[in-house]
Amino acid sequence: MDPIIERDFDDAFNDDDDEDFDEENEDEENEDGDNKKKDSYKAPKDFLTDKRRQKTLKKFIDVTVPQEFLDGLTPDLQLLIKKGKAEGRLVYDEVISALPPGDDIEMMDEVFSRLAKLHIELVDSLDQEDVFKDAGKKKDEIDLSEISDDSIRMYLNEIGRFSLIDADEEVRLGHLIQQGDQEARKRLAEANLRLVVSIAKKYMGRGLGLLDLVQEGNVGLFRAVDKFDPDRGFKFSTYATWWIRQGVTRAIADQARTIRVPVHMVETINKFNHTYRRLTQELAREPLMEELALELDMDVRKVRQIMRISQDILSLDSPVGGEEDTTLGDFVEDDKYLTPEKATNLAILKENLYEMLDFLTPREKKIVVMRFGLDGGDMHTLEEVGREFGVTRERVRQIEAKTLEKLRTHPSADRIRFFH
Numbered sequence: 394m395d396p397i398i399e400r401d402f403d404d405a406f407n408d409d410d411d412e413d414f415d416e417e418n419e420d421e422e423n424e425d426g427d428n429k430k431k432d433s434y435k436a437p438k439d440f441l442t443d444k445r446r447q448k449t450l451k452k453f454i455d456v457t458v459p460q461e462f463l464d465g466l467t468p469d470l471q472l473l474i475k476k477g478k479a480e481g482r483l484v485y486d487e488v489i490s491a492l493p494p495g496d497d498i499e500m501m502d503e504v505f506s507r508l509a510k511l512h513i514e515l516v517d518s519l520d521q522e523d524v525f526k527d528a529g530k531k532k533d534e535i536d537l538s539e540i541s542d543d544s545i546r547m548y549l550n551e552i553g554r555f556s557l558i559d560a561d562e563e564v565r566l567g568h569l570i571q572q573g574d575q576e577a578r579k580r581l582a583e584a585n586l587r588l589v590v591s592i593a594k595k596y597m598g599r600g601l602g603l604l605d606l607v608q609e610g611n612v613g614l615f616r617a618v619d620k621f622d623p624d625r626g627f628k629f630s631t632y633a634t635w636w637i638r639q640g641v642t643r644a645i646a647d648q649a650r651t652i653r654v655p656v657h658m659v660e661t662i663n664k665f666n667h668t669y670r671r672l673t674q675e676l677a678r679e680p681l682m683e684e685l686a687l688e689l690d691m692d693v694r695k696v697r698q699i700m701r702i703s704q705d706i707l708s709l710d711s712p713v714g715g716e717e718d719t720t721l722g723d724f725v726e727d728d729k730y731l732t733p734e735k736a737t738n739l740a741i742l743k744e745n746l747y748e749m750l751d752f753l754t755p756r757e758k759k760i761v762v763m764r765f766g767l768d769g770g771d772m773h774t775l776e777e778v779g780r781e782f783g784v785t786r787e788r789v790r791q792i793e794a795k796t797l798e799k800l801r802t803h804p805s806a807d808r809i810r811f812f813h
Contacts, residue, residue, distance in 0.1 A: 462507045467491070470504060477513035488515065509626030545603055552586040560628060567623030581629065582611075582618050588630055589614050592637050600649025606641050613640030651706045662703045665689065665696070745805045752803055756782070757796040764793055 458478050463471045469491040477483040488504065508515065558566070558581075569577035593606035601609075617633035625632075646659040654662070668688050672680035686693045709722035731739065746767070750758050763781065766772040775786040775793075782789070800806065 458511070462511060466504070474507065474511065474513070477508060478511055481512075482514040483508070484515075505627040505631065506625045515627070515631050548604065548607070549590065552583075552590070555583040555586060557587075558584045563629045564623040567621050567629070570618065570621065578618055581621075582615055585614055585630065585633055586611070588633060589637055592634065593641060596641050596645060599645050601645055605648075606644070609640045609644035610637040611640075613637040616640075654702060658702065662699060665699045665703065742809070745808045749800055749803045749805050749809070753796060753799065757792065757799075760789065760792055761796055761800075764789075 458475055462474060473491050566577040566581045589607055589610035593603060593610045596606055597603055613636040614633055617636035621629055621632055643656060646656045682693050682696055686696045707721055711721045713719045713721055760778055762768050763773040763778050775789045778789045779786050
Protein backbone atom coordinates (compact mmCIF):
# COMPACT_ATOMS: atom_id res chain seq x y z
CA MET A 394 0.00 0.00 0.00
CA ASP A 395 1.33 3.40 -0.94
CA PRO A 396 2.52 5.67 1.91
CA ILE A 397 0.23 8.51 0.75
CA ILE A 398 -2.82 6.29 1.00
CA GLU A 399 -1.65 5.00 4.36
CA ARG A 400 -1.27 8.50 5.73
CA ASP A 401 -4.96 9.21 5.11
CA PHE A 402 -5.93 5.95 6.77
CA ASP A 403 -3.96 6.92 9.86
CA ASP A 404 -6.21 9.96 10.30
CA ALA A 405 -9.16 7.64 10.95
CA PHE A 406 -7.58 6.07 14.03
CA ASN A 407 -8.97 6.78 17.52
CA ASP A 408 -8.66 5.37 21.00
CA ASP A 409 -11.49 2.89 20.47
CA ASP A 410 -9.71 1.46 17.47
CA ASP A 411 -6.65 0.86 19.61
CA GLU A 412 -8.60 -1.24 22.08
CA ASP A 413 -10.26 -3.26 19.34
CA PHE A 414 -6.94 -3.74 17.67
CA ASP A 415 -5.33 -5.19 20.78
CA GLU A 416 -7.98 -7.90 20.97
CA GLU A 417 -7.76 -8.66 17.27
CA ASN A 418 -4.01 -8.70 17.39
CA GLU A 419 -4.07 -11.53 19.95
CA ASP A 420 -6.20 -13.65 17.59
CA GLU A 421 -3.87 -12.96 14.69
CA GLU A 422 -0.87 -13.98 16.76
CA ASN A 423 -2.49 -17.32 17.58
CA GLU A 424 -3.33 -18.00 13.93
CA ASP A 425 0.08 -17.00 12.62
CA GLY A 426 2.16 -18.47 15.41
CA ASP A 427 3.96 -20.92 13.17
CA ASN A 428 5.04 -18.21 10.79
CA LYS A 429 6.30 -15.94 13.55
CA LYS A 430 8.56 -18.67 14.94
CA LYS A 431 10.50 -18.54 11.68
CA ASP A 432 11.20 -14.84 12.11
CA SER A 433 13.67 -14.06 14.86
CA TYR A 434 12.82 -10.36 14.77
CA LYS A 435 9.94 -9.15 16.94
CA ALA A 436 8.52 -5.71 16.29
CA PRO A 437 8.40 -3.39 19.32
CA LYS A 438 5.06 -2.53 20.85
CA ASP A 439 5.06 0.94 19.32
CA PHE A 440 5.57 -0.52 15.84
CA LEU A 441 1.96 -1.44 15.11
CA THR A 442 1.02 0.99 12.37
CA ASP A 443 0.94 -1.60 9.58
CA LYS A 444 -1.64 -3.84 11.27
CA ARG A 445 -3.66 -0.84 12.38
CA ARG A 446 -3.89 0.24 8.77
CA GLN A 447 -5.04 -3.22 7.73
CA LYS A 448 -7.86 -3.02 10.27
CA THR A 449 -8.84 0.43 9.02
CA LEU A 450 -8.94 -0.82 5.42
CA LYS A 451 -11.77 -3.18 6.38
CA LYS A 452 -14.03 -0.14 6.74
CA PHE A 453 -13.82 0.35 2.99
CA ILE A 454 -13.78 -3.28 1.86
CA ASP A 455 -17.49 -3.66 2.69
CA VAL A 456 -18.53 -0.50 0.82
CA THR A 457 -20.92 -1.40 -1.98
CA VAL A 458 -19.80 -0.32 -5.45
CA PRO A 459 -21.24 -1.70 -8.72
CA GLN A 460 -18.89 -4.39 -10.00
CA GLU A 461 -18.49 -2.76 -13.41
CA PHE A 462 -16.63 0.10 -11.68
CA LEU A 463 -14.11 -2.35 -10.15
CA ASP A 464 -13.47 -4.81 -12.97
CA GLY A 465 -9.97 -4.69 -14.45
CA LEU A 466 -8.46 -2.57 -11.65
CA THR A 467 -5.70 -3.42 -9.21
CA PRO A 468 -6.66 -4.16 -5.58
CA ASP A 469 -5.30 -0.75 -4.50
CA LEU A 470 -7.42 1.06 -7.09
CA GLN A 471 -10.50 -0.96 -6.14
CA LEU A 472 -9.98 -0.02 -2.52
CA LEU A 473 -9.54 3.63 -3.46
CA ILE A 474 -12.81 3.68 -5.36
CA LYS A 475 -14.59 2.16 -2.36
CA LYS A 476 -12.97 4.72 -0.10
CA GLY A 477 -14.00 7.52 -2.42
CA LYS A 478 -17.54 6.18 -2.61
CA ALA A 479 -17.77 6.09 1.18
CA GLU A 480 -16.29 9.57 1.72
CA GLY A 481 -17.46 11.28 -1.44
CA ARG A 482 -14.00 12.46 -2.42
CA LEU A 483 -10.39 11.40 -2.94
CA VAL A 484 -7.12 13.26 -2.73
CA TYR A 485 -5.57 13.49 -6.16
CA ASP A 486 -2.21 12.25 -4.85
CA GLU A 487 -3.87 9.01 -3.74
CA VAL A 488 -5.09 8.21 -7.23
CA ILE A 489 -1.80 9.09 -8.93
CA SER A 490 0.21 6.99 -6.48
CA ALA A 491 -2.07 3.96 -6.86
CA LEU A 492 -1.91 4.00 -10.67
CA PRO A 493 0.50 1.43 -12.14
CA PRO A 494 3.89 2.91 -13.08
CA GLY A 495 4.57 3.72 -16.71
CA ASP A 496 2.56 5.27 -19.52
CA ASP A 497 -0.70 3.33 -19.16
CA ILE A 498 -2.87 6.16 -20.43
CA GLU A 499 -5.92 3.99 -21.03
CA MET A 500 -5.89 2.83 -17.42
CA MET A 501 -5.56 6.40 -16.16
CA ASP A 502 -8.42 7.64 -18.37
CA GLU A 503 -10.60 4.74 -17.30
CA VAL A 504 -10.01 5.37 -13.59
CA PHE A 505 -10.82 9.08 -13.86
CA SER A 506 -13.91 8.30 -15.94
CA ARG A 507 -15.21 5.85 -13.34
CA LEU A 508 -14.62 8.33 -10.54
CA ALA A 509 -16.60 10.98 -12.44
CA LYS A 510 -19.52 8.58 -13.07
CA LEU A 511 -19.59 7.68 -9.37
CA HIS A 512 -19.64 11.40 -8.52
CA ILE A 513 -16.44 11.07 -6.49
CA GLU A 514 -14.81 14.48 -6.18
CA LEU A 515 -11.07 14.72 -6.71
CA VAL A 516 -9.51 17.19 -4.30
CA ASP A 517 -6.56 18.49 -6.29
CA SER A 518 -4.03 19.98 -3.85
CA LEU A 519 -1.95 21.15 -6.81
CA ASP A 520 -4.76 22.96 -8.55
CA GLN A 521 -4.17 26.36 -10.10
CA GLU A 522 -5.40 28.14 -6.99
CA ASP A 523 -2.28 26.93 -5.10
CA VAL A 524 -0.08 29.26 -7.10
CA PHE A 525 -1.62 32.26 -5.40
CA LYS A 526 -0.71 32.06 -1.75
CA ASP A 527 -2.19 35.33 -0.61
CA ALA A 528 -5.96 35.24 -0.26
CA GLY A 529 -6.24 38.88 -1.33
CA LYS A 530 -4.52 38.39 -4.68
CA LYS A 531 -6.46 38.00 -7.88
CA LYS A 532 -6.18 34.88 -9.98
CA ASP A 533 -4.27 36.61 -12.76
CA GLU A 534 -1.58 37.84 -10.36
CA ILE A 535 1.52 35.85 -9.44
CA ASP A 536 3.37 36.22 -6.16
CA LEU A 537 7.01 37.00 -7.00
CA SER A 538 8.16 37.73 -3.46
CA GLU A 539 9.87 34.36 -3.06
CA ILE A 540 11.53 34.40 -6.49
CA SER A 541 15.02 35.87 -6.62
CA ASP A 542 16.15 34.77 -10.11
CA ASP A 543 15.47 37.46 -12.72
CA SER A 544 14.90 34.94 -15.51
CA ILE A 545 12.24 33.19 -13.45
CA ARG A 546 10.58 36.52 -12.66
CA MET A 547 10.47 37.37 -16.35
CA TYR A 548 8.88 34.02 -17.17
CA LEU A 549 6.25 34.32 -14.44
CA ASN A 550 5.40 37.84 -15.57
CA GLU A 551 5.04 36.52 -19.11
CA ILE A 552 2.63 33.69 -18.26
CA GLY A 553 0.71 35.99 -15.93
CA ARG A 554 -0.69 37.73 -18.99
CA PHE A 555 -2.75 34.67 -19.95
CA SER A 556 -6.18 34.55 -18.35
CA LEU A 557 -7.61 31.40 -16.82
CA ILE A 558 -10.61 29.52 -18.21
CA ASP A 559 -13.58 27.79 -16.62
CA ALA A 560 -14.71 24.18 -16.98
CA ASP A 561 -17.16 24.91 -19.82
CA GLU A 562 -14.43 26.64 -21.80
CA GLU A 563 -12.15 23.64 -21.22
CA VAL A 564 -14.75 21.33 -22.74
CA ARG A 565 -15.29 23.65 -25.73
CA LEU A 566 -11.56 23.94 -26.40
CA GLY A 567 -11.15 20.18 -25.97
CA HIS A 568 -13.67 19.49 -28.71
CA LEU A 569 -11.98 22.02 -31.01
CA ILE A 570 -8.59 20.38 -30.38
CA GLN A 571 -10.04 17.02 -31.38
CA GLN A 572 -11.00 18.68 -34.69
CA GLY A 573 -7.41 19.86 -35.21
CA ASP A 574 -7.78 23.50 -34.11
CA GLN A 575 -4.24 24.71 -33.28
CA GLU A 576 -5.43 27.99 -31.75
CA ALA A 577 -7.58 26.06 -29.26
CA ARG A 578 -4.57 23.87 -28.44
CA LYS A 579 -2.45 26.93 -27.78
CA ARG A 580 -5.17 28.63 -25.68
CA LEU A 581 -5.72 25.59 -23.43
CA ALA A 582 -1.97 25.23 -22.85
CA GLU A 583 -1.46 28.93 -22.08
CA ALA A 584 -4.28 28.90 -19.53
CA ASN A 585 -2.54 26.11 -17.60
CA LEU A 586 1.05 27.33 -17.58
CA ARG A 587 0.56 28.46 -13.96
CA LEU A 588 -0.33 24.88 -13.05
CA VAL A 589 3.06 23.74 -14.34
CA VAL A 590 4.84 26.30 -12.15
CA SER A 591 2.86 25.26 -9.07
CA ILE A 592 3.80 21.61 -9.59
CA ALA A 593 7.42 22.31 -10.50
CA LYS A 594 7.91 24.32 -7.29
CA LYS A 595 7.08 21.19 -5.29
CA TYR A 596 10.13 19.45 -6.77
CA MET A 597 12.72 22.16 -6.16
CA GLY A 598 15.89 21.07 -4.37
CA ARG A 599 16.12 17.67 -6.08
CA GLY A 600 18.97 18.45 -8.46
CA LEU A 601 17.30 20.57 -11.15
CA GLY A 602 16.60 24.29 -11.22
CA LEU A 603 13.07 25.68 -11.31
CA LEU A 604 13.25 26.74 -14.95
CA ASP A 605 14.43 23.27 -15.97
CA LEU A 606 11.58 21.70 -14.04
CA VAL A 607 9.09 24.10 -15.61
CA GLN A 608 10.43 23.30 -19.07
CA GLU A 609 9.99 19.56 -18.55
CA GLY A 610 6.56 20.15 -17.05
CA ASN A 611 5.52 22.18 -20.10
CA VAL A 612 6.38 19.21 -22.31
CA GLY A 613 4.04 17.08 -20.21
CA LEU A 614 1.37 19.81 -20.39
CA PHE A 615 1.33 19.78 -24.19
CA ARG A 616 1.07 15.98 -24.20
CA ALA A 617 -1.95 16.33 -21.92
CA VAL A 618 -3.48 18.92 -24.25
CA ASP A 619 -3.14 16.57 -27.22
CA LYS A 620 -4.61 13.58 -25.36
CA PHE A 621 -7.37 15.33 -23.37
CA ASP A 622 -10.86 13.90 -23.90
CA PRO A 623 -13.46 16.40 -22.60
CA ASP A 624 -16.22 13.77 -22.73
CA ARG A 625 -14.62 11.75 -19.92
CA GLY A 626 -16.10 14.08 -17.32
CA PHE A 627 -13.01 15.17 -15.34
CA LYS A 628 -11.27 18.54 -15.22
CA PHE A 629 -8.36 19.22 -17.54
CA SER A 630 -6.13 20.23 -14.60
CA THR A 631 -6.76 16.82 -13.00
CA TYR A 632 -5.70 15.06 -16.20
CA ALA A 633 -2.79 17.40 -16.97
CA THR A 634 -1.28 17.12 -13.49
CA TRP A 635 -0.52 13.45 -14.13
CA TRP A 636 1.35 14.27 -17.34
CA ILE A 637 3.16 17.26 -15.83
CA ARG A 638 4.30 15.27 -12.83
CA GLN A 639 5.46 12.43 -15.03
CA GLY A 640 7.57 14.82 -17.10
CA VAL A 641 9.09 16.47 -14.05
CA THR A 642 9.85 13.27 -12.15
CA ARG A 643 11.26 11.59 -15.27
CA ALA A 644 13.58 14.56 -15.82
CA ILE A 645 14.76 14.42 -12.20
CA ALA A 646 15.47 10.70 -12.54
CA ASP A 647 17.36 11.14 -15.83
CA GLN A 648 19.24 14.39 -15.23
CA ALA A 649 19.49 15.26 -11.52
CA ARG A 650 22.06 12.63 -10.53
CA THR A 651 25.65 12.37 -11.68
CA ILE A 652 25.12 8.60 -11.89
CA ARG A 653 21.73 7.91 -13.42
CA VAL A 654 19.31 5.77 -11.44
CA PRO A 655 16.49 3.93 -13.29
CA VAL A 656 13.06 5.53 -12.96
CA HIS A 657 11.56 2.52 -11.19
CA MET A 658 14.40 2.64 -8.67
CA VAL A 659 13.83 6.37 -8.09
CA GLU A 660 10.22 5.59 -7.14
CA THR A 661 11.47 2.91 -4.72
CA ILE A 662 13.98 5.34 -3.18
CA ASN A 663 11.28 7.99 -2.73
CA LYS A 664 9.03 5.43 -1.03
CA PHE A 665 11.91 4.40 1.22
CA ASN A 666 12.67 8.01 2.19
CA HIS A 667 9.01 8.70 2.91
CA THR A 668 8.72 5.58 5.07
CA TYR A 669 11.95 6.39 6.90
CA ARG A 670 10.75 9.90 7.81
CA ARG A 671 7.31 8.65 8.86
CA LEU A 672 8.69 5.91 11.10
CA THR A 673 11.18 8.32 12.64
CA GLN A 674 8.29 10.58 13.59
CA GLU A 675 6.05 7.75 14.83
CA LEU A 676 8.73 5.98 16.88
CA ALA A 677 10.49 9.17 18.08
CA ARG A 678 13.80 7.60 17.03
CA GLU A 679 15.56 6.35 13.94
CA PRO A 680 13.92 3.11 12.72
CA LEU A 681 15.88 -0.11 12.71
CA MET A 682 16.78 -1.79 9.45
CA GLU A 683 14.41 -4.66 10.27
CA GLU A 684 11.56 -2.23 10.95
CA LEU A 685 12.07 -0.55 7.59
CA ALA A 686 12.17 -3.93 5.86
CA LEU A 687 8.96 -5.00 7.61
CA GLU A 688 7.13 -1.80 6.72
CA LEU A 689 8.31 -1.83 3.09
CA ASP A 690 7.73 -5.59 2.74
CA MET A 691 11.31 -6.10 1.58
CA ASP A 692 14.34 -8.11 2.63
CA VAL A 693 16.84 -6.36 4.90
CA ARG A 694 19.46 -6.85 2.20
CA LYS A 695 17.24 -4.97 -0.29
CA VAL A 696 16.77 -2.10 2.17
CA ARG A 697 20.54 -1.81 2.61
CA GLN A 698 20.93 -1.69 -1.16
CA ILE A 699 18.37 1.11 -1.44
CA MET A 700 20.17 3.10 1.26
CA ARG A 701 23.46 2.68 -0.58
CA ILE A 702 22.00 3.75 -3.94
CA SER A 703 20.16 6.74 -2.47
CA GLN A 704 23.31 8.33 -1.04
CA ASP A 705 24.24 11.71 -2.44
CA ILE A 706 27.38 12.06 -4.54
CA LEU A 707 29.96 14.51 -3.22
CA SER A 708 32.41 16.39 -5.38
CA LEU A 709 36.11 16.06 -4.58
CA ASP A 710 36.19 19.86 -4.73
CA SER A 711 33.63 20.18 -1.92
CA PRO A 712 35.03 22.39 0.86
CA VAL A 713 35.72 20.74 4.20
CA GLY A 714 35.33 22.62 7.46
CA GLY A 715 35.25 26.39 7.70
CA GLU A 716 38.31 26.95 5.55
CA GLU A 717 37.64 27.20 1.82
CA ASP A 718 41.20 26.20 0.88
CA THR A 719 40.64 22.61 2.13
CA THR A 720 38.62 20.23 -0.06
CA LEU A 721 37.40 16.66 0.25
CA GLY A 722 39.92 15.57 -2.37
CA ASP A 723 42.75 16.46 0.00
CA PHE A 724 41.70 13.59 2.29
CA VAL A 725 41.05 10.91 -0.38
CA GLU A 726 43.97 8.65 -1.19
CA ASP A 727 44.79 8.06 -4.85
CA ASP A 728 45.52 4.34 -5.18
CA LYS A 729 47.20 4.88 -8.56
CA TYR A 730 49.76 7.26 -7.09
CA LEU A 731 52.86 5.72 -5.48
CA THR A 732 53.83 7.20 -2.17
CA PRO A 733 57.57 7.77 -1.55
CA GLU A 734 57.62 4.72 0.71
CA LYS A 735 55.99 2.46 -1.90
CA ALA A 736 58.25 3.81 -4.66
CA THR A 737 61.36 3.06 -2.56
CA ASN A 738 60.19 -0.47 -1.74
CA LEU A 739 59.44 -1.12 -5.41
CA ALA A 740 62.91 0.02 -6.45
CA ILE A 741 64.56 -2.25 -3.88
CA LEU A 742 62.35 -5.16 -4.99
CA LYS A 743 63.36 -4.68 -8.62
CA GLU A 744 67.04 -4.53 -7.70
CA ASN A 745 66.88 -7.80 -5.74
CA LEU A 746 64.77 -9.47 -8.42
CA TYR A 747 67.15 -8.68 -11.28
CA GLU A 748 70.08 -9.75 -9.12
CA MET A 749 68.42 -13.15 -8.81
CA LEU A 750 67.63 -13.35 -12.53
CA ASP A 751 71.31 -12.71 -13.39
CA PHE A 752 72.00 -15.94 -11.51
CA LEU A 753 70.14 -17.88 -14.24
CA THR A 754 71.20 -18.90 -17.74
CA PRO A 755 69.95 -16.65 -20.60
CA ARG A 756 67.42 -19.31 -21.62
CA GLU A 757 66.06 -19.76 -18.09
CA LYS A 758 65.91 -16.02 -17.53
CA LYS A 759 63.92 -15.37 -20.71
CA ILE A 760 61.45 -18.17 -19.93
CA VAL A 761 60.78 -16.77 -16.44
CA VAL A 762 60.47 -13.21 -17.76
CA MET A 763 58.01 -14.25 -20.48
CA ARG A 764 55.94 -16.52 -18.22
CA PHE A 765 55.48 -13.90 -15.46
CA GLY A 766 55.66 -10.68 -17.50
CA LEU A 767 58.62 -9.36 -15.51
CA ASP A 768 59.63 -7.04 -18.36
CA GLY A 769 56.41 -5.06 -17.93
CA GLY A 770 54.65 -6.93 -20.75
CA ASP A 771 51.92 -9.54 -20.76
CA MET A 772 52.25 -12.99 -19.21
CA HIS A 773 52.71 -15.64 -21.89
CA THR A 774 51.25 -19.14 -21.95
CA LEU A 775 53.33 -22.32 -22.05
CA GLU A 776 52.41 -22.77 -25.70
CA GLU A 777 53.56 -19.25 -26.62
CA VAL A 778 56.89 -19.70 -24.83
CA GLY A 779 57.29 -23.12 -26.48
CA ARG A 780 56.89 -21.61 -29.93
CA GLU A 781 59.50 -18.97 -29.05
CA PHE A 782 62.12 -21.64 -28.16
CA GLY A 783 60.93 -24.37 -30.53
CA VAL A 784 60.10 -26.86 -27.75
CA THR A 785 56.92 -28.47 -26.43
CA ARG A 786 54.68 -27.06 -23.70
CA GLU A 787 55.72 -29.85 -21.35
CA ARG A 788 59.40 -29.03 -21.84
CA VAL A 789 58.74 -25.36 -21.03
CA ARG A 790 56.89 -26.42 -17.87
CA GLN A 791 59.82 -28.57 -16.79
CA ILE A 792 62.35 -25.77 -17.36
CA GLU A 793 60.12 -23.32 -15.48
CA ALA A 794 59.78 -25.63 -12.48
CA LYS A 795 63.54 -26.28 -12.36
CA THR A 796 64.28 -22.53 -12.64
CA LEU A 797 61.88 -21.57 -9.84
CA GLU A 798 63.43 -24.17 -7.57
CA LYS A 799 66.88 -22.70 -8.32
CA LEU A 800 65.60 -19.19 -7.45
CA ARG A 801 64.23 -20.36 -4.10
CA THR A 802 67.75 -21.31 -3.00
CA HIS A 803 69.26 -17.97 -4.01
CA PRO A 804 70.62 -15.80 -1.15
CA SER A 805 68.30 -12.91 -2.16
CA ALA A 806 65.18 -15.09 -1.92
CA ASP A 807 64.54 -14.12 1.72
CA ARG A 808 64.69 -10.43 0.84
CA ILE A 809 62.11 -11.01 -1.93
CA ARG A 810 59.80 -12.78 0.52
CA PHE A 811 59.95 -9.71 2.78
CA PHE A 812 58.06 -7.70 0.13
CA HIS A 813 55.41 -10.36 -0.42
